[in-house]
Amino acid sequence: MVGLDKVNDFVVKFANVNGTGSASANLLFTKSIFRMGLYVSPKNFFPSNIQGLPTWYEVRVNDKGYIGRRDGVDLMVAVNAQSLKADISEVKPGGYLLYDSSKMLYSEFIREDVNYIGVPLMEMCNKEFADPRQRLLFKNIMYVGALSALLDIEFAVLESLISEQFAGKEKLIAPNIKALKLGADYIKANYKYPLDIRVERRNLTDNLIMMEGNAACGLGAVYAGATFAAWYPITPSTSVVEGFMDYCAEFRNAPDGKKNYAIVQAEDELAAIGMAIGANWNGARAFTATSGPGLSLMNEFLGLAYYAEIPVVLVDVQRTGPSTGMPTRVQQSDVLMAAYASHGDTKHVLLFPSTPKECFEMTADAFDLAEQLQTPVLVMTDLDLGMNDHVCAPLEWDENRKFKRGKVLSAEDLDKLGSERYGRYLDVDKDGITYRTIPATHPTKGAFVTRGTSRDEYATYTEEGPPYERNMERLIRKFETAKSYVPGPQVYNHENQHDHGIIFYGTSTQSSEEAIDLLKQKGIYLDALRIKSFPFNETVEDFIAAHDKIFLVEQNRDAQLKSLMMIELGIPSKKIIPVLNYEGLPITADFVVKGVEKKLVKKRKKSNSIG
């Protein structure tokens, strides 16, 4: 049988039953390869369920720095009988299947072009461990041991990871090591090892970290000085606030044991954002986190915050919609709703992180931007970025960085006004951003009623047309100002060299970057731009103008960012060619390559027929 012969370039997929403790064993596997200096990109494909249904964990291993998802499974660890048949069919010809040989594999599960590696996991576990819970858990650790022999993972690395994991619970170390050894020894006694797919130490990732985006958002909120979070549990955003909670528990204790933060689990998403808005109105940095259905519910309040000009930060971890959609699968399909959330004329500031490092930075930036611009800022992450571990550069925080609280008048500022009347919505600086006051700042000055109804420059209720119009025009002026506040796009080329460009954002980034390299090998050259925020600034406009065609990579059906560019920048529809992945799994470089090629070929055929 033909082997694969791929050192440091393969995909291992684990087919597990959810609720059986496989997650920590699978993470151990991933971390061991990461510690050997290789790039890893783990992806969880999990059901909307707690126990008993199939769940998969896929790890791409690579030494070229590509961390996007890749199609095709080189080695399947198949330990779930329910999905076995489908799992076997997914293995690439010449690939491997590691299965539990405690029971015989029926002939219908045998593929001639796949190498079978049977390890009697259950049998060995039952023999070696008496405790029923341990029998279940160590089955997973045991297959990691088997993989260490098959893929040449350094055993010492696994050992040190186990000791770190169980620091403080030392008596758990020995049985874990024992399970690892049992797996490895079985392979060594019964199979030729290592396989032709295997790892070699490279030390490429020594200065990198591995983190889930949601935890990074939670930590970003801690660093930005958020003192209040209100939320309603919803996958895949739940771990944003849980991350905030954990880091607060570590860093936010007052000397007397009281807490320098508050977290309220709200009754629904309406209340969650209402609370965050109330706290910001009263001068605390506060946020909420949600996902598609929650964002739908928050629309009315987002309109209020936009119109009454109250800062608020919202982390939207996007998932597959519409409605409940596929709640545990990824998409970038809230973009349009987020940009224009609420009835009436509204536009919101959006940030698009693509790595955990950016989740950390952009969440922190969002608090500055929200207060500087006195408006909602939405951090548009997604399930892939939020709930999977991603390899990225270490988090950074400039020691000299100061919170930017924007135009807030202090008691002294109000005193300095003298007899001049304070106008909450008076555009003193002509940048659309007006001066706000926090309740209880001054005994006699600066009080006003915040409202969602129309008012004049002095916050006095009015139903007259002209003040309403002036206000709406100022809000647009403020949105123009926002262009110079938000992070600009990432430009990949110093100058635009090619006819065609490619634009992408968020978690489409890694696969798009890889696709650019793959396309180059095929003689297709593209200039590239990564969108990091909305509103779009001039660099985005210039990039689009400088190319005759733009490929726009997105993970939704309707090319939502394309719509946004057409509306906001007046780009003709034909100029932007969407490359759209929306099956719910993270986009791959192959998908982008095929998408671009298909459109180019079509175009060439067309021009040939004309010619």
Added chain:
Amino acid sequence: MSYARPKFRHPQLPKNELGYTQDYYEGSISTLCAGCGHDSISAAIVQACFENNIEPHRVAKMSGIGCSSKTPAYFLSHSHGFNSVHGRMPSVATGANMANKGLVYLGVSGDGDTASIGMGQFVHAVRRNLNMVYIVMNNGCYGLTKGQDSATADKGSKNKAGNVNDFESINLASLALELGATFVAQSFSGDKTQLVPLIKAAMKHNGFAFLNVISPCVTFNNNVGSTKSYDFVREHQEATSTFDLVPHKTEITTKYDEGTTKSVVMHDGSLIQLHKLEEKWDPQNKLSAMTALENAKNKGEILTGLIYINEQSEDLHALLNTSDTPLNKLTQDVLCPGTEKLKEINKTLR
């Protein structure tokens, strides 16, 4: 109706301990219908704040949407106010309260805003024992949309168009009690002698203080057959007690007959003095409070006055163990863990 409030004030108007006269607590002129019960409640709020010696800027006025929710503009013009979204005042008040535990949160809502669209938020603010005063100006109808029945309209009550309400009404005081509200009172906009001390006591309560105030809608629900009309409420009001709030360290002068008097010490040391009119009722006993409400309902009466109080309760801040310094006063040096800590975090992410 006049649209400009006269600026002249008598030079010898009485001042409170802070040196403010009562007019300092007023707001802009009301645009509600002449005779609206809500305006009387606004006036009662003004008087209560004046008599309680409250710094107006230490009050945050919170409301939702509706006639009642407009009123924060008509009292305490030196306080910040937030006229938010229909039915969502409790969440905005919760966030505001979390940000600064040092202010008085005065929420005003209506029966539509609380008992229908805002029911979800109302019940959860109650069960969290949010430290706020929550006043429902309850008129049993939707005023701004011209008189539709609300969820507090009594079964059998007739509206202006002559239609009889066939649905059970939601009794907000019973509901609040059931949900664990730690201060529950009912009153009538036309009974200022009772309403003012109730608001004063509610403001001193540490926890969720609920006041359901029947406030007739003169335009759409003041007709014969309505159970929320001035005439009906006057005839069917039955008080639990006469009620005094005695500030901390003040001599108690009112004397009642032995056995009918009850005193409750409030959070700040001030004293509630009750002269019970309703026998077998104990305001510190939830079961007895519920029975009193239910008995009144069965008799077709509206029980007013203090219904229930638990002055020992812990509010949301206490439950969450938040710092003594208000969260909005904490500075970057306390809040941001800094660069070195981040380096340590990075090390754990390998």
